[in-house]
Amino acid sequence: MQTIHGTPAVSDDAERARPGPGRDLTPLLAGAATAVGGIGAVLALAGSDSPLRGPFTLFFLLAAPAAAIAAALRGLDPFGRVVASVAGAVVLDMLVAQAMLALHQWSVRGGIVAVTTISALILLLVTVRRPRGRMTRERTV
Template sequence: MRTIKFNPSLSGDAAHLLMGAGAVAAGAGLVLALTHTGSPLRGPLTLFFLLAAPGSAFAAALRGLDTGARVLVSAAGAVCVVMLVAQGMLATHHWSVDGGVVAVGALTAAAFLLQLAYRKGRHKVH
């Protein structure tokens, strides 16, 4: 008897297309939040940016884990980063929506740059 396995994974092209669409949506959320546009998509896309940006930084750092663990840890890490930024801004009485979006974006950019520097330093041949 032969067993047929079903593996519902995305092909390489579809996965890249989905990641690109996510990056565009997150970028649109960032732009809409910082320009105070009155679009009805401003709230959902800004929330997508606030969760997807740090989540992708965590996912890039955790390449050794399987897919399910990466998704779970990345989502939890993204929520923690957003909550810590909000709590820090509230504790120092400097809360603003623009400041929160910029702070999360800056922390995400710093995380990506640290990963890049770490990987470059690791692959350096002496």
Template sequence: MRTLRINRELSPLLAGAAAAVSTAGALLALTGSNSTLRGPCTLLFLLLAPAAALAAALRGLDPFARALCALAGAVVVDMLVAQVMLAVHHWSVRGGVAAVAVLSPALLLLVHLRDRITGKSTQE
């Protein structure tokens, strides 16, 4: 059985491409475009934005566990946003994407502030 190994020089390129596609998905959803790529790209944004923020918070785990926990946490964040929007009777796709777009950088900011307060460097 062969294992798939991604070249270390290719990883940043793939991460940048995923970020660009997911950002395009968020923009397509927020503008109300009727493009056929809107759904898959928006789904990628809804999974990657919170997962990237949660992965930054889970620095101590090994890479596979970190990715798995971050992805599961991203699904939880998306479900919580949807549940709150349904509970207050203000459900909309644009609102959900905007809420996730606000929560993800806020979580990254909290991680950054935690690291500055505790004195930990991000280069560990």
């Protein structure tokens, strides 16, 4: 490492590896999306008359199943996974609505609970099915 005017020079690798504001916004955006979706679900379940209820609930109804389906599609490239997970979320929402209408059990709260339950089950199945680490098998001769 060289020093310039008595201060150690910082290499490019050290500059990129150093955490700080503006370095990686993915966790921040994921947290904000989770908060918006959670608020939407709570507002819909509580029956609030807030003007944010509609957009936040719609975001929840698209984001929760899309995140669960995206977790199951780890083998696809990022763009393909986004397209497939959003399409799957729309299909799941439509199937829940169609089933509830066919059974004459439609309600906003029931739809939110059904989509939440199905999304949680998909995530649970993905986490149970995914192996924790590589298992090495010893060969016996």
